[in-house]
Amino acid sequence: MSDMILRTENLGVSFGALKAVNDVSLEIERGKFTTILGPNGAGKTTYFNLISGLLKPTTGKIFFKDADITSYKAIDRIAAGMGRSFQLTNVFPMLTVHENIRLAAQSYSKVGVRLFRSHRRYDAVNNKTDEILERVLLPHRRDALAASLTHGEQRKLELGMVLALEPEVLLLDEPTAGMAIEQVPVMIDIMRDTHQRGTTVLLIEHKMDLVKQLSDRLVILVNGKVLADGNPAEVSQNPEVLKAYLGGGVLDATTA
Numbered sequence: 001m002s003d004m005i006l007r008t009e010n011l012g013v014s015f016g017a018l019k020a021v022n023d024v025s026l027e028i029e030r031g032k033f034t035t036i037l038g039p040n041g042a043g044k045t046t047y048f049n050l051i052s053g054l055l056k057p058t059t060g061k062i063f064f065k066d067a068d069i070t071s072y073k074a075i076d077r078i079a080a081g082m083g084r085s086f087q088l089t090n091v092f093p094m095l096t097v098h099e100n101i102r103l104a105a106q107s108y109s110k111v112g113v114r115l116f117r118s119h120r121r122y123d124a125v126n127n128k129t130d131e132i133l134e135r136v137l138l139p140h141r142r143d144a145l146a147a148s149l150t151h152g153e154q155r156k157l158e159l160g161m162v163l164a165l166e167p168e169v170l171l172l173d174e175p176t177a178g179m180a181i182e183q184v185p186v187m188i189d190i191m192r193d194t195h196q197r198g199t200t201v202l203l204i205e206h207k208m209d210l211v212k213q214l215s216d217r218l219v220i221l222v223n224g225k226v227l228a229d230g231n232p233a234e235v236s237q238n239p240e241v242l243k244a245y246l247g248g249g250v251l252d253a254t255t256a
């Protein structure tokens, strides 16, 4: 039997008359790299908001590691092993790169301020912070203020802060959005590395060409519903998908 880490069952939310997410049932297999694609307004971010607990569903249920977490607060989902980055960058601008990641690593170690009483724990958090800095390719920016980073570097830092929480499932909402084009392959490499280290990744992207190689599975969301779901080779050739997206930008690597 396959090992499902995350499952949504008839999940939906309405904003007035708009069914932004409409009856989405998906099972996410542990260790797999799954990408959700779809046009603007398809409901991708809203689906993540439901999974991560920022929004309450109107219908359906969410299961994480077999527990029904539908009514869990966002913070309890993080504690259970769910990590999420946001479509907009979210770092502390007046702290350095190292300090931002150390804060996240420290909160994960759950020892808080008491940490500073123990040199060994202090060292452990610092070592982990350095390791994460390497993983997100920012060691050369260690002592720079987050405010002074380029947009692309801020996105890497934000990812580093999520990785410091050692999530079992990583939800990434368009991590390459707004990045300089030459930075995009670097972010792809970081995602691939994270997946290869055993993290289950659920990615939202606009551009199929970017993720076809990376993903074990593509899910196409349109108008809040799953239009296609399967391996990238099949889904990218699916006539329904081609019909829905030809000229719509989703298959085009150059559109944002």
Ligand SMILES: Nc1ncnc2c1ncn2[C@@H]1O[C@H](COP(=O)(O)OP(=O)(O)OP(=O)(O)O)[C@@H](O)[C@H]1O
Pocket (backbone or CB within 6 Å): 015, 018, 020, 038, 039, 040, 041, 042, 043, 044, 045, 046, 047, 206
């Ligand atoms: N809090 C809200 N209140 C009302 N409508 C909302 C709210 N959040 C999202 N929507 C609407 O729900 C729909 C889905 O939005 P969502 O942000 O999930 O799309 P998306 O697929 O992430 O799009 P994009 O690719 O542009 O990020 C849109 O029509 C949006 O305007």
Ligand SMILES: [Mg+2]
Pocket (backbone or CB within 6 Å): 044, 045, 046, 087
């Ligand atoms: Mg979105």
